[in-house]
Amino acid sequence: MNRLLKNREILLTVIIALMIAGFSTRAQGFAAPGNLANIFNDTSILIILALGQMTVILTKSIDLSVAANLAFTGMAVAMTNAAYPDLPLALLIVMAIGIGAFLGAINGYLVWALRIPPIVVTLGTLTIYRGMAFVLSGGGWVNAHQMGPTFLNVPRLPVLGLPILSWIAILIVLGAWFVLTRLPFGRAAYASGGNPTAAIYAGIDIGWTKFIAFVVSGALAGLSGYLWVSRYAVAYVDIAAGFELDTVAACVIGGISIAGGIGSVGGAVLGALFLGVIKNALPVIGISPFAQMAISGIVIVLAVVFNARAERKAGRIILRDRGAKEVSA
């Protein structure tokens, strides 16, 4: 399966490269380094959210509240910035991560302690968090002129040729890789999703593992809240509406099994980039926004079919080995 996953990552890289090459024949300069950097920067928030989503999915759960969490947290920091322009940006970022993590902890607690299925919990909190954003803002907007220049500009500052937003995404990717492969929590997440019963017997607290996964996902959603509001220079109730589905789609395309326990950081990042390239390319080559949604949808379904086939193939190998053993016995 590991080799299969590696194949999946290579395959995705090849497909993304082919797509970029293909699009550049239709739109000049699409493959230029500057444009590619732009696409990466555009996809940064999706990458960050997809990594949080992946952590949750690995434990056999799902977090549908990430976009609502982002909207609430974004609104909260934007309003704070508008009301107290003197507060340092670092404090606002810590606040965003803290609020996000707290909202994630609510999800995690409901899943862990009350044993409510994650899809139900986060479907509920999705509505609640968006509703809270509405209550907080009274339905109003926070516009660019109300935000401080530091608040707006820091993610855009170029460092070594890339905006800070991109660097943040790169740091999060490295961090996620480290947490999932080098910390016991990562191993516990894979084990909890791969075989929950075996994980319990091995002394892993599945509930706690899921709780932490939701806190991680929430914290990343909170951070993305600030990044989103700053990038688009506006905060209102409906920002990132439906974006949670993009995060799930990025995971699925990247080969993270919805059944839990299978997937890699590289896969999730490539899945997000795949969507990012399509989203950036389709308008450039003149495809209508309605067709764009349909095309994204078709790609997601194809990815799911591909995943299902890959997993079934693994099953066959097991059966064949067992059969061989029984014949020889």
Added chain:
Amino acid sequence: MPILEMRGISQIFPGVKALDGVSIRLYPGQVTALIGENGAGKSTLVKILTGIYRPNEGEILIDGVPTTFASAQAAIDAGVTAIHQETVLFDELSVAENIFLGHAPRTRFGTIDWRRINSGAKALMLQLESEIDPTIRLRDLSIAQRHLVAIARALSVEARIVIMDEPTAALSRKEIDDLFRIVENLKRQGKAILFISHKFDEVYEIAENFVVFRDGRAVGQGRLKQTPQDEIVRLMVGRDVKDVFPKVEVAIGAPVFRVESYCHPTEFRDISFELRRGEILGLYGLIGAGRSELCQSLFGVTRPSSGRLVLEGKPLDIRSSGDAIRAGIVYVPEERGRHGLALPMPIFQNMSLPSLGKTSRSGFLKAANELALARKYAERLDLRAAALSVPVGTLSGGNQQKVVIGKWLATQPKVIILDEPTKGIDIGSKAAVHAFIGELAAEGLSIIMVSSELPEILGMSDRVMVMREGLAAGVFEREALSAEALVRAATGNQ
């Protein structure tokens, strides 16, 4: 003349002969009891009679006419119906719908005829002397009432041959009496009944004939009236086991682990025993006696309601399986596939999973340490794999089992609980597992071995505790071990 006759039936699975030339006869108006240990082949016989398996050899005759059951439906059409141990019914459907599911009467227009379903169900329930409203949902019924529905379902297909697979397992004495009245009623209607039960008192109460299965063979049959219980117990176990299991003689050391009046709210009560260094304690009992539940509770998967554990003189407070592993108690579960391994994960990660505390350095995973640990136990267990980094799911069943055992040995336990260590593996591998268990004992591990196989229990154990209905029904030292004594204690038949 028998309604149903099976002649020389054999059922062969890869590596196992589940049934070997079995012949039985069922007569109208009579109950035939089918008796045998777990794994003697009773369930296989039921599956052949209900058309789920097709036997490799032998023939089935109904009213003297050879028949084959091509499908479960064919068996139903031939008049064979089974009432299973755990009734297979639908909680959210009404009593009447459950009874007629799959063969509901239709109106002229092909739609379901609700009037006839409800009146038919009511008539069937009355026949069973029950006044359950056929429109009530199944989930509102008690277990005994559900059993009645299952029986009514069996009768609704106009069965002539009724198989009852441990129908009394979940019933109280009064409910059993009611069930037996129904069985008498069925007898009067001329139905042939195959009654599978572990409980001798019930068998003698209700059945005319008996068949005893052992290791896939019918080793004895006849009229119950002329057969004393001792004879049946002898038929059930009758074999000499000492030769098959050359037990490794191990010097048994000081007491290591003590369980004091362990209780669980529902599964077991007041269990106490002591385990010594190098000792193998066999835990015998029928299915449902609470053995696995006791072991899971010792391992911290479920919490006891009261009781105390003492390991090497220190009282233990085990709140989770993690606590148990740290204390040095491990549990190798019965269903290795479901409980043992995370198949998508690499071999070495599966092996190191319960030992991560030892292989990690200051909170960071160390792949090199994990690989070293996995290599050590892979060598010791002769695990065959292309590399330790391949997913466990790519290994054969036997090698997967080695990963499970290696994973637990790597925690360096003091007490190891093996739940049905040889269930579902072929005879050759069994011997290897038994030899390995002997080695572990020789190294000074204390072992609790749960097993439903008498020869295994008799051959391997230094001491045996028998459980029955959640209680310790007796403890036998090796010198006092006998198959008859264990079966008596397990079935509660003195």
